[in-house]
Amino acid sequence: MKNAAYRNWQTAWLRVCCLFAITVLVVSACIQSTTEPLLIRDEASLTGIDKEPLLIIRVAGKNFEQVVLGLSEELTEEFFLHELIVNKTTQKDQIAPKIKEISPKIVVLMDNISINLYKGYQKGLPESVSIIPSVSVMASFMDMAIKDLKNATGIFYEVPLVTSVVNLRAILSSQSFDKVGVVHRAFMNPAIRLNKNYCARENVELVSYPIQNQGHIDSELKKALNQLGKKVNAFWIPNDNKLINATLLKSVWIDFAKEFQKPIITGVESLVKPQFEFGTFAVIPDAIQLGTQAAEIVFDAMENNWEVETGKVEPPRSVYKIINLQQAERLFKVDQEKLQNMVDKVLTGS
Amino acid sequence: MKGTAKCFIKGAILIWIAIFFVQPVYAERLYVFYPSIVRTKIMQKKLSRALPGIEVRVFGRYRDFRAKTKADSPDAILSKEPVIKHLGGYLIKQKGIRDYDTFESYVLLSVGKSVNPSNMAGTSIGVFDILGRRGMKKFLGNYFRPRPRIKRVSKMEDLLQLLIFNMVDAVLIPEIYVAYFEDISNLYFIKTPVPDIRVGIIALAVKKRRYATHILRSFSSMNDNLKTLLDIENWEEAQ
Numbered sequence: 001m002k003n004a005a006y007r008n009w010q011t012a013w014l015r016v017c018c019l020f021a022i023t024v025l026v027v028s029a030c031i032q033s034t035t036e037p038l039l040i041r042d043e044a045s046l047t048g049i050d051k052e053p054l055l056i057i058r059v060a061g062k063n064f065e066q067v068v069l070g071l072s073e074e075l076t077e078e079f080f081l082h083e084l085i086v087n088k089t090t091q092k093d094q095i096a097p098k099i100k101e102i103s104p105k106i107v108v109l110m111d112n113i114s115i116n117l118y119k120g121y122q123k124g125l126p127e128s129v130s131i132i133p134s135v136s137v138m139a140s141f142m143d144m145a146i147k148d149l150k151n152a153t154g155i156f157y158e159v160p161l162v163t164s165v166v167n168l169r170a171i172l173s174s175q176s177f178d179k180v181g182v183v184h185r186a187f188m189n190p191a192i193r194l195n196k197n198y199c200a201r202e203n204v205e206l207v208s209y210p211i212q213n214q215g216h217i218d219s220e221l222k223k224a225l226n227q228l229g230k231k232v233n234a235f236w237i238p239n240d241n242k243l244i245n246a247t248l249l250k251s252v253w254i255d256f257a258k259e260f261q262k263p264i265i266t267g268v269e270s271l272v273k274p275q276f277e278f279g280t281f282a283v284i285p286d287a288i289q290l291g292t293q294a295a296e297i298v299f300d301a302m303e304n305n306w307e308v309e310t311g312k313v314e315p316p317r318s319v320y321k322i323i324n325l326q327q328a329e330r331l332f333k334v335d336q337e338k339l340q341n342m343v344d345k346v347l348t349g350s
Numbered sequence: 351m352k353g354t355a356k357c358f359i360k361g362a363i364l365i366w367i368a369i370f371f372v373q374p375v376y377a378e379r380l381y382v383f384y385p386s387i388v389r390t391k392i393m394q395k396k397l398s399r400a401l402p403g404i405e406v407r408v409f410g411r412y413r414d415f416r417a418k419t420k421a422d423s424p425d426a427i428l429s430k431e432p433v434i435k436h437l438g439g440y441l442i443k444q445k446g447i448r449d450y451d452t453f454e455s456y457v458l459l460s461v462g463k464s465v466n467p468s469n470m471a472g473t474s475i476g477v478f479d480i481l482g483r484r485g486m487k488k489f490l491g492n493y494f495r496p497r498p499r500i501k502r503v504s505k506m507e508d509l510l511q512l513l514i515f516n517m518v519d520a521v522l523i524p525e526i527y528v529a530y531f532e533d534i535s536n537l538y539f540i541k542t543p544v545p546d547i548r549v550g551i552i553a554l555a556v557k558k559r560r561y562a563t564h565i566l567r568s569f570s571s572m573n574d575n576l577k578t579l580l581d582i583e584n585w586e587e588a589q
Contacts, residue, residue: 013361020365073413074483162514167507170534201461201514203536289504296501299483317503317511338534341389342507 053102054079054298057095057118058110058138059087063287067110067137070291075298086113092120099132105306106298109136109154115145122150133308135297137290140239141191142313153308155293157285158191160315161206161236162198164265164283167321167342168234174333175263181232183209183224185217185240198315207232217242218251225256234263237271237279244271254278261331274326274349282322289318320344378564379424382408383415383433384552385478387506387530388579400576401568411504412479425562428580431550432489433480440555443562444569446582448526448551456547459528460520461513461537467494467544474499476512476521490522493546510535524549526581552580553588 054075058064072081084098095117099107109115115136122131136154139145146152161180169177180199184192192208199206209224211217221243229235237244237253244253244266254276257264263280266272272279293316301308321342326349328334339346382397390410397406407424409415412433419427419437427440434440445452458465458475465473479502481489491497501518503509509521510531520542523531528541554569556562569585577583 013358014364016361160515163511166510166514166534198514201537289508292504300499314517315511315515317515317517318505318508319511340392341387 051078051080052105052302054081054106054108055098055102055104056081056083056108056110057086057098057114058083058108059113060085064110064138066287067291067294070288070293071108071295071298072291073288074292074295078302079298086117088113090117092117092124095121096124104132106301107132107134108294108298109134110138112139112145115139115149119148133301133306135294135301135308137294141188143190143311146311146313150310151308152310153297154313155290155297156313156315158239159267159283159285159319160198161195161265162202162204163315163319164236164281164321165199165204165234166202167283168263168265168281171323171335171338171342172263172328172332173335173338176233177204177263179205179207179232180234180236180265181207181209181228182236182238183211183221183228183243184238185213185242186210187213188238188240191238206236218248221248221252225252229256229260232262234265235260236265237267239267249276249278263328263332269322269345272322272324272347274324274347277327280324280327280331283319284322285316286318286320290316293317322347324349377403377405378426378562379405379407379422380426380428380562380565381415381419381422381424382406382428383410383412383480384408384429384580385480385506386581387527393579396576396579400573401565404565404568412482416482423557425560426554426556426565428552428554430480431553434553434555436481436485439558441558442553442555442588443566444554444585445550445588446552446577446580447584447586448582452550452553452586453548454551455525456522456544456549457525457528458520458522458542458544459513459531460540460542462540464540464542465520467542467546470494470498471496472498473519474501474517476501476503476509476518478502478506478509478523479504493544506530507534510537513537522547524551524581551582554585 056068056071058068068083075081082102082104090113099121107118109118118134131151133151134149136142136146136152138157140157142154142156146154165177165180182192189210192206196206196208207228209228211220211224257278264278266279266282267284269282269284272282293314297308322345323339323343325334325346380401382393384393386393390408394406394408397408407418409418416437427434427437431442434442448454458467475498477486477490477500479486483502486500486502487497490500501512503512506527509523512518512521514537522544528539532539554565556566572585
């Protein structure tokens with residue numbers, strides 16, 4: 001009897017412990033699941049009262065999605081965002097029905113394909129029709145791209161050199177950046193002039209060497225680099241695939257970099273990969289922040305009775321910085337604190 | 351007797367295992383949003399290392415901080431006082447002190463020409479976004495009448511871009527950060543104090559009806575390196 005009572009007591013005790021342990025685990029799991037992030041929606045976005053329609057015309061791609069994310073984060077409380085994904089086969093006639101369906105207050109255009117389609121749409125409109133304003137992003141040489149558009153503004157995709165110089169100058173504090181060289185094709189003259197002005201504000205002289213738009217670029221480039229390389233403390237390579245491509249990289253640029261042994265600034269990450277032993281620092285636009293910046297222009301247009309400053313193109317104000325640390329540490333003195341606080345991605349080669 | 355002891359041990363082990371697995375779930379959570387010249391990932395690394403046993407999460411953008419704080423309700427938040435008040439639901443327990451003051455002064459930093467803080471009509475200023483679009487409009491409307499146009503950024507360095515590209519007439523920054531801009535840029539800066547703006551430097555706030563004892567204890571014994579990271583010299587208990 002006594003044994004049976006003892007066994008019962010023992011079983012009961014273990015059951016209580018098990019029950020307690022299970023309860024603790026279940027309760028904790030419940031707490032954990034309730035603290036998972038919830039989708040937050042504000043009242044206005046649920047009801048949609050007083051929201052304005054906005055149309056985004058863009059091509060497909062991850063970078064474009066990031067820009068849309070930046071846009072939507074800022075705009076969803078006050079705008080209904082609609083998207084039209086286009087590609088090289090899209091016809092300008094496909095734009096008008098979408099515009100008619102949505103009646104957007106403003107259009108955001110991404111990439112040259114979208115801009116050209118919208119240009120085609122605008123050209124087909126009668127003179128008397130009021131023009132829907134547009135904000136263009138993610139296209140090369142934006143000022144030229146939106147030239148024929150009415151009520152149109154945009155953001156450059158190219159990051160001005162001064163942004164790179166200010167950052168790199170702080171990181172490589174012992175290195176002089178008084179004179180930076182650039183070889184460019186003649187069509188870029190206006191962009192180079194703008195960059196010279198920005199650089200002058202930071203006491204940096206941009207020494208340019210224009211070469212013809214077409215022809216024997218290989219030999220002209222070699223000649224330009226030979227002359228310019230001796231005069232400058234750093235070199236800038238703008239994004240122009242006629243001047244920087246796989247062929248010229250092998251035949252001209254890498255040899256130049258070996259001899260130059262000074263900082264080389266680029267606008268693409270692939271050129272600062274340590275294995276190429278080429279670029280030092282790359283600066284590219286921050287896609288999400290590009291969307292945020294475009295959203296600000298949308299709000300400005302809204303407050304200005306849907307008018308934008310036609311032809312005005314802003315530089316991207318938030319950038320993503322990548323350094324080839326392997327090269328930077330080999331050739332220059334690197335300020336480690338500045339490096340940590342000013343660079344987004346460090347490439348070490350290992 | 352031997353059986354009873356064994357039974358007790360088995361029970362204790364079960365409870366201990368349960369508590370062991372559950373403990374990480376109960377680690378106090380601290381969410382941080384502090385606009386500074388220090389990168390988010392660096393601040394995350396340094397705070398996590400210096401505050402063991404606390405689940406620290408540092409945010410670089412107000413939007414992300416607000417969304418996660420509303421969704422997760424962390425035990426405590428570390429931010430600027432206006433941010434904490436704007437969010438609601440948290441009680442300020444500790445305030446950061448610098449130069450014997452829990453408040454800091456702001457200046458308008460412009461290039462080449464000064465601006466007049468008492469008449470900002472028709473001007474535009476750049477600010478670090480600590481309250482979102484509407485919140486910043488309201489916040490700055492308290493200090494500037496008429497309110498200038500506002501350009502918000504979410505990285506301190508982007509304010510310099512606004513000045514270099516002439517996108518604004520001035521940027522509004524805590525006076526302590528003037529040195530940062532002077533250090534990295536060669537622009538001819540002009541500093542105009544804005545006497546009306548005095549904002550709490552940084553504050554630690556605890557969720558209402560929670561205690562966050564571990565976090566409060568850690569902050570009381572915070573090392574000097576971490577205080578420097580947060581631009582303060584010490585902590586003061588909030589009244």
